[in-house]
Amino acid sequence: MIVDIYSRQTRLREIGVKGQQLIAEGRIVLGRDEVSKIAVEYPKRAVVGCVQLDAAVLPSQFVHLHHFPHVVASKFARRSWLATQKHLESLGAILGWTKQP
Numbered sequence: 530m531i532v533d534i535y536s537r538q539t540r541l542r543e544i545g546v547k548g549q550q551l552i553a554e555g556r557i558v559l560g561r562d563e564v565s566k567i568a569v570e571y572p573k574r575a576v577v578g579c580v581q582l583d584a585a586v587l588p589s590q591f592v593h594l595h596h597f598p599h600v601v602a603s604k605f606a607r608r609s610w611l612a613t614q615k616h617l618e619s620l621g622a623i624l625g626w627t628k629q630p
Contacts, residue, residue: 535576548624554578555623560586564611571616577623 538544544552556579557572559565565582572580597603 538575544620544624549576551623552577552620555619557581557619557622558583558586559615559619560584564608565615567608568612568615571612572619575616575620577619 533539535549538552539546539549541548553576555572555577557577558581559569561582561584565586569580569582594603594607597606
């Protein structure tokens with residue numbers, strides 16, 4: 530029995546089979562900062578064709594820092610949020626999504 534491990538992505542109308550093929554053929558370049566080193570796992574798991582780390586890419590800014598006064602919580606929230614942002618930006622670039630106003 531063959532199991533389609535990407536069936537969740539292919540069933541989304543925003544991605545579909547064609548979108549999953551674009552993801553597999555896609556190329557993403559992330560920074561070498563600590564967040565990018567975590568974020569690199571997201572495109573790998575989505576089977577993005579080529580994922581590279583480049584020191585010239587600047588890290589994103591975490592705009593919600595003031596909501597997390599505790600150091601451990603703020604580090605966790607920052608890494609999680611930025612990793613998710615990188616993943617969404619990467620998929621958007623590959624699939625041609627545009628930002629909503």
